[in-house]
Amino acid sequence: MRNKMLQTIVWMWLASMCSGCFDGSATEQAEEVVAQPGAVAEPLPLGLPSDAASFPKLDLTRDWPWWRGPGRDGHAPATAKPPTQLDVARAKWQAPVPGRGHSSPTVVGDQVFLLTALEAEQRHLVLAFDRQTGQAQWQTEINSGGFPARNHPKNTEASPTLACDGERLYVAVYHHDRLELTALNLTGEVAWRADAGKYRPTMYEYGYAASPVLYQDLVIVVAEYDGPSSLQAFRRTDGQPVWKTERAANISFSSPTIAHLQGRDQLLISGNQKIVSYDPANGQQLWEAAGAATATCGTAVWDSQRVFASGGYPQNETVAIELGAGADQRPRANWSVNQKCYEQSMIVIDGYVYALTDGGILYCWRATDGQEMWKQRFRGPVSASPIYAGGHLYCANEGGNLYVIRPNPEACEVVAENQIGTDSFPSPAVAGNQLFLRVATGSRQQRQEVLYCFE
Numbered sequence: 001m002r003n004k005m006l007q008t009i010v011w012m013w014l015a016s017m018c019s020g021c022f023d024g025s026a027t028e029q030a031e032e033v034v035a036q037p038g039a040v041a042e043p044l045p046l047g048l049p050s051d052a053a054s055f056p057k058l059d060l061t062r063d064w065p066w067w068r069g070p071g072r073d074g075h076a077p078a079t080a081k082p083p084t085q086l087d088v089a090r091a092k093w094q095a096p097v098p099g100r101g102h103s104s105p106t107v108v109g110d111q112v113f114l115l116t117a118l119e120a121e122q123r124h125l126v127l128a129f130d131r132q133t134g135q136a137q138w139q140t141e142i143n144s145g146g147f148p149a150r151n152h153p154k155n156t157e158a159s160p161t162l163a164c165d166g167e168r169l170y171v172a173v174y175h176h177d178r179l180e181l182t183a184l185n186l187t188g189e190v191a192w193r194a195d196a197g198k199y200r201p202t203m204y205e206y207g208y209a210a211s212p213v214l215y216q217d218l219v220i221v222v223a224e225y226d227g228p229s230s231l232q233a234f235r236r237t238d239g240q241p242v243w244k245t246e247r248a249a250n251i252s253f254s255s256p257t258i259a260h261l262q263g264r265d266q267l268l269i270s271g272n273q274k275i276v277s278y279d280p281a282n283g284q285q286l287w288e289a290a291g292a293a294t295a296t297c298g299t300a301v302w303d304s305q306r307v308f309a310s311g312g313y314p315q316n317e318t319v320a321i322e323l324g325a326g327a328d329q330r331p332r333a334n335w336s337v338n339q340k341c342y343e344q345s346m347i348v349i350d351g352y353v354y355a356l357t358d359g360g361i362l363y364c365w366r367a368t369d370g371q372e373m374w375k376q377r378f379r380g381p382v383s384a385s386p387i388y389a390g391g392h393l394y395c396a397n398e399g400g401n402l403y404v405i406r407p408n409p410e411a412c413e414v415v416a417e418n419q420i421g422t423d424s425f426p427s428p429a430v431a432g433n434q435l436f437l438r439v440a441t442g443s444r445q446q447r448q449e450v451l452y453c454f455e
Contacts, residue, residue, distance in 0.1 A: 048077065050260035054216045057166025062432040064107040066163035067211035069387065069430070072257045073301055074347040076389035082435035084392055084404040086418040086454050093134030097438065097449035099125065101158030102209075102383070105438055105451065107131065107431035108164045111186065114438065114451065115171055117157035122147040124158060124173050126184060131431075134453060138188040146176030152206035154343070154383065154425070159209040160255075161426075163219065165236060170219045174199050174208035179223045181212065183239060192239035196232055201225040201251055209253040209297065215265070215280045218242055224252040224271060231256065231269070231283060245283035248272045253297040254309075261302060262323060268300040270309035275300060275321055275331075277307075289331040291319035298345035298385065301353070303367050306334060308353055312342025318355065320370060335370030339363060344427075345385035347393070349407045356382050356395045364409055376412035378403055389430040396424045400439055420452060 048060055048071050060070040061077050068074050076082075088094070103115035112129040124143040129136055147157055163170045168191055169184045179196040199208065203226040213220045218233040229247040234240065252271035258280050259266055267280040270292045277286040293311025300309045310318040318341065322334035339357050346355040352373065353365045360380025364373040384396040392415060393405040400421040406413040421439025429436040435454045440447055 049258070050265055051216050051258075055165050055214070058108065058164075063109070063164075063166075064105070064429040064431045064436075065165070066106065066214060067104065067161040067255055068257065068299060068345065068385065068427075072213070072259070072299075074345065074385060074387045075349075076387065076430040079432075080430050081390040081433045082394075082430050083433075083454050084390075084416045086402065086416070086420060086435070088420060088452065092434070092453045092455040094453070095129055095134035095136065095451045097127065097451050098139075099123075099158065100440075100447075100449065101156050101438075102425045103158050103438070104161045104426040105429040105436040106162040106164050106169070107429055107434075107436060108166060108186075111137065112436060112451065112453075113162050113164065113169055115158045115160060115162055115173070116449070117147075119147065119157060122175075124175065126162065126169060126171060126188065128186075128188060129451060131434075131453075134451065140184060140188040140190065142171065142182045142184070142190065143173055143175045143180065148174065148177075148200075148205060148207060150205040155207040155209060155253075156425075157207065159207070161211040163212045163214050165214055168236065170212045170214065170236070172196065172208075172210070172212050172221045179208065179221065181219065181221055181234060181239065183219075183236070194234050194239040194241070196221055196223055197230065198227065199223050199225060200227065202227075204251045204295075206251065206253070209255075211255040213256050213258060213267075215258050215267070218280070220256060220267065220280065222247070222254075222256050222269060224248075224250055226251055231267075231278065233280075233283060243283040245278060245285070250294060252295050255299045257299045257301075259300075259302045259307070261304075261307070268302070268307060270296045270298075270300050270311065275307055275309050275319070277331075287331050289321045289333065291317070291321055291333050291336065293317055293340075295342075297343045298341050301346050301348050303348050303351065306367060307331075308346060308348065308367075310339070310341040310346060310355065312340035312358065316340035318346070318353075318365075320353075320367070337363075337365070337370055337372075343383040347386050347388055349388055349393070352407065352409050354386065354393060354407060356386055356397075358382055360397055362395065362403075362405070362412060364407075364412070366409070373409045374412055376414075383425045385427040387428050387430060389435075394428050394430075394435070396420075396428060396437070398423055398425060400424045402428070402437070421450065423447075 099116035295313040296311035
């Protein structure tokens with residue numbers, strides 16, 4: 001049974017801490033920091049979002065409902081205690097996954113969900129598995145045909161991670177030169193569809209990758225390419241459009257995220273040499289600051305006073321943006337280093353930024369000033385984003401190695417190195433004491449994707 005008492009306590013605590021956060025107000029001046037003089041960010045429990053009360057059908061102490069987990073920052077709730085030593089022969093279960101995709105597992109209640117693509121048949125499928133046994137429950141085709149002629153070899157036609165609010169699943173896919181948002185109920189029936197507009201990259205035909213983000217009663221998607229680009233919000237219940245904000249015509253792949261900073265919720269996204277903040281309730285820009293790169297793939301992360309982002313084209317750059325505390329202070333670059341987390345996102349733990357770069361070097365930087373505490377070489381390349389659960393950092397590379405590290409600014413403490421499959425691009429997911437991994441074994445015609453559950 002779900003821990004309803006604990007969830008109720010969490011909602012009551014959040015409501016008391018975040019009263020006034022959901023009024024949807026926005027500044028009229030695009031680049032000014034939205035804060036009262038002397039305001040500081042209100043602390044929130046790790047692994048929980050500021051708008052938790054908007055999702056009464058979720059149990060955020062044991063679900064992993066969307067990209068980067070319940071708090072949208074790679075942190076599992078403090079109660080999560082997944083294993084560190086993983087042996088495929090002793091997995092709780094494993095299930096074959098048809099097709100190919102980089103969609104990470106979404107775990108809600110007693111179900112695990114994935115997006116996948118049957119590329120030869122040009123079909124997009126949403127899959128559901130039983131959380132306790134791994135048995136396939138249903139699969140729903142959400143699109144047939146219209147796949148792009150080309151895609152980047154490291155991308156797939158099923159890279160976005162599904163988002164779930166406890167009642168419906170939301171998925172954004174690229175087909176027939178358009179971006180389509182689809183909502184399904186938890187038995188696999190399509191609830192609604194929404195057209196998010198034309199999407200047809202021509203300068204860089206690298207497909208689509210951004211995951212939808214849920215906020216209050218909205219589902220928000222981004223479409224960025226060398227054509228009309230935008231952030232758009234649709235109503236979760238029926239798919240009706242709520243707001244649309246234009247973005248620069250620029251190919252990028254970063255998923256937006258939402259952080260509670262400077263006393264309010266902010267929608268953050270990097271790309272086009274900027275980090276930009278929007279009001280997630282209405283799409284109005286709050287501020288922007290120069291940094292990162294033109295093309296980025298990772299999702300921004302943050303602490304109470306800074307936002308961190310990384311990019312890999314045309315330059316390698318990881319940057320920290322200092323937010324400032326007064327209404328007359330604008331965000332500014334605080335520090336930067338010439339390292340890149342291009343495909344993957346970073347993670348912030350106890351005042352330090354941990355980044356496993358594309359080449360497989362794990363860095364620990366002090367969040368306040370970028371001081372390099374240490375670096376440790378692991379095997380690369382790397383595409384998956386790290387997660388933090390049970391006091392450990394889980395980092396996967398493309399070769400199927402899952403490193404388990406105890407975060408420590410004094411030294412890199414490797415707890416375990418596990419070999420799970422022969423290729424691994426999706427990021428791990430943690431729900432309660434369970435760790436979920438989507439990997440593949442074999443190559444070419446013999447390649448088979450597998451979903452593992454370890455407990």
